[in-house]
Amino acid sequence: MGKQIIFLFALLGLLSPLSSLAQQSRVEVNAKADTDKIRIGEQVKLRLSATVEQPTGLTVVFPQVPDSLSHWEVVTRSKIDTAGDNNKKIFSQTLTITSFDSGHWDIPAFRFDVVQNAGGATDSAFTGPLGIDVGTITVDTTKAFKPIKAVRTVGWNFWDYWLYFAIGITVIIIGIGLFVYFRSKPKKEVVKPVVPLIAPYEAALQQLQHLRGEKIWQQGDVKQYYTRLTDILRAYFEQQFNIPALEQTSEELLQHIKPVTILNQQRDKLRSLLTVADLAKFAKLHPSPDEHEAAIQQAIEIVEWTKPAAAKAPETVKEEIKQP
Incomplete structure (x- = not known):
């Protein structure tokens, strides 16, 4: 019985920093997608945010999202933005993700760590999972397959090649100008050595x-x-x-x-x-x-x-x- 009481007090001692951290500030984390349905290869904007009340002395550590999740690929990720004042601050980051597997796939929950700068106590908060449907292009199998269309010949249009014509004409004009210039340029007379008038x-x-x-x-x-x-x-x-x-x-x-x-x-x-x-x-x-x-x-x-x-x-x- 005495050992159980000692263990209980030790557990309360370990939990006391977290309880004090929770009492001092209120942290709310969220993960939100801009859509719940895409086609294969399309992209989803996933916004991660953390709202902290009375944030003085606290540091919010965003989750380290790998480049690949289960059925998902991270395309881009933005920097962490900060908004608000000393009473309430909102931290946010936007991830662009995509999937190449058809089906209903869940984006896993993300963990945010809240660290108390003074005592070093750490608490964690988790977002809820998100489910997104990844569909393929609908094909009507009841209709007959259409034959492959032949290659179409596009009509010739001068404006599609005007730059090449302009370059060619410019080169010809420069060539003619150089030919005329060198043709009409007076030749330098060979200076003969001056023969002394007297021996x-x-x-x-x-x-x-x-x-x-x-x-x-x-x-x-x-x-x-x-x-x-x-x-x-x-x-x-x-x-x-x-x-x-x-x-x-x-x-x-x-x-x-x-x-x-x-x-x-x-x-x-x-x-x-x-x-x-x-x-x-x-x-x-x-x-x-x-x-x-x-x-x-x-x-x-x-x-x-x-x-x-x-x-x-x-x-x-x-x-x-x-x-x-």
């Missing part, structure tokens, strides 16, 4: 005479004087003998003139000229006035010696023949 040796001699007349070294600009003097010679070598003289050092230039026999004969004179010029340009050497004049005279003699034989004066040719 390279003549240009070099004119520039050397002009440099002499400017009297640059007399004005104290020795570096500029030798820079222009050697540039005139290097440009002459490039044009006359195809030697990349402007891009080479003095030693490289002296090495590249060896194959040119007529130019190699002036190699010692050219070396002396380039040595003085390099010292004046890079070592800040100040040659004497006689050395300035000798340098430009050597440059003139090199050009005169190396110019084409047809351009040399008869006296120069005779002097070359007399030389051993």
Whole structure:
């Protein structure tokens, strides 16, 4: 007898949180379908709702409906909506379901859990089951079967294909426009290389005479004087003998003139000229006035010696023949 009393008090202790939860608030759950009869494959809107009075401190947990129920498939499910105020709140969710089995099928009851946030006590509420008839298409078997209709030919309609015609015409117009444009576009004339009006040796001699007349070294600009003097010679070598003289050092230039026999004969004179010029340009050497004049005279003699034989004066040719 004593054990029974102890068990009774323990049971009352377990039920006391649920009793207090029920006293504090009133929860009403409901499941409602928008129809009780469909044909196979049609859809049913199933609305689950929970109405809670005095909802402060309570959490309503909606049932976790699987994707497949007995004879039913869940197509879509909405989010849980909330409406109401602190005295009364309504929670709702809409499920879209369908069935592909004919017959009368029940949608099972759904369980809602109500959790008290403070104490963690939980209570449950259940909806009632719903019965829905799933029917097939009615076929009148008393009537004779009709033959299969032949394929019908649909008349041609321009407006069914107007987009394809528009695209085709646009492509043709663009093609014709491009053809006319490229056909009438003026051809670029090939620019012929400009042939110097005067021979390279003549240009070099004119520039050397002009440099002499400017009297640059007399004005104290020795570096500029030798820079222009050697540039005139290097440009002459490039044009006359195809030697990349402007891009080479003095030693490289002296090495590249060896194959040119007529130019190699002036190699010692050219070396002396380039040595003085390099010292004046890079070592800040100040040659004497006689050395300035000798340098430009050597440059003139090199050009005169190396110019084409047809351009040399008869006296120069005779002097070359007399030389051993």
